[in-house]
Amino acid sequence: MIDLLWLAVSIAVIVLLILKVKLHPAISLVIGTLLLGVLARISFGELAGVVTGGFGDLMAGIGLSVGFGIILGQLMSDSGGARVIARTLVGATSERFAMFGLAGAAFLLSIPVFYDVTFVILVPLAIAIAREARKPLPLAVGSVALGAGTAHTMVPPTPNPLAAGEILGFDVGIMLLVGGLGGLVAVLGGVALYSAILPRVWRPAVDVEGEPAMVEHAGVRREPGFLLALLPLAVPVVIILTGTAWTALAGELPGWAVLLTDKTVALLIGALVAYLVAARGMTRDEMNTSAGTAVQSAGIVLLVTGAGGAFGAVIEAAGIGDLIADVVSAFGGNAFVALLACYLVGMAFRVAVGSGTVASITTMTIMASLAPAIGVHPVWVAMACLAGALSLGHLNDSGFWVTARIPGFSVTGGLKVYTLPELIASVVALVFTLIGATVLPMG
Structure with a gap:
């Protein structure tokens, strides 16, 4: 049992290095990983290999997939396709259901696009919808935060849920199905609950600091239509789900189908489709610049994710899992x-x-061996871990400041339009997970 104490010590060191020493999370994770290996009595000769092996194994599973997914999302954003999708979805709802449409648009966009980018794209639309539908601006902003945060946490190809299958050992198509359905339930239930709670806690005198900062988007020469804009996201999702369904119904796939439905190949195809769609309104240099921006973002994400894989490898090697x-x-x-x-x-x-x-990533690596012990499919363990990771973003999260400052809210206002709606969504997702694990354990 002493190894559980060493795990707690290493986690405390990781947190302290990030918060107090201000080291990058990837560096902090690797230091904590090495400390755990030493405390758990893994031999010095083996420890470096375990750490680099854990990093490499997780990168082999998701590295290219994450990279292609981020390129896909960046091209969707820069080509104007993301804005077209958002306007169309919100426009399809009535004033009564405008907040659901806004949260749904944020949910869909944040599947391939980073939270901050999704929020910046949707802020002008949220302000306009709040005025036209005569809804409070904080409700519109919180609905965007709720939808975007939920998708970015629970639906592949964003890094967290994409890594879940590799860490816990199950097909990414299952994560796409369960995470997509659970995330959608969390958004719908979350917006309904948030709409009821926010008026009781919102205090304009202390929660508002100024006027919203309108975000000007650089226009493209020719924005794609709605269906064309949706194609880069729809194609890889359909390919991955086809492979999952085929395996479930017919057993082993033929070799060509195994290759085609692999998540890396599916997201590569999606990225190529995104290039084709973007080519209608962007030059080759603009598309290459967009892809380069995405690769820079991917590098930071992959470094942190891989460091989490190294931590998991040491946990496994020490028998702590x-x-x-x-x-x-x-x-x-x-x-x-x-x-x-x-x-x-x-x-x-x-x-x-x-x-x-x-x-x-850290929570899933710690809980990676849990599913067989409780008799449920590992996707439910992943969902519980992801729901917890969605729950309480606050002042030490960059997304908090983006969400608070652009609409002109104070720190207390930020807590009510970022922390509160995501907490509500996480609780709904947890309830979905507990019910799902009971009704359909698949253990």
């Missing part, structure tokens, strides 16, 4: 309690380090 599973089994293997623990651990990491990516 099995020890956690044994402890859960010794207490009766109660799935409800275990999934709630996953959620709370993810929440604790989100509060401590701010980054949802760090919180997700």
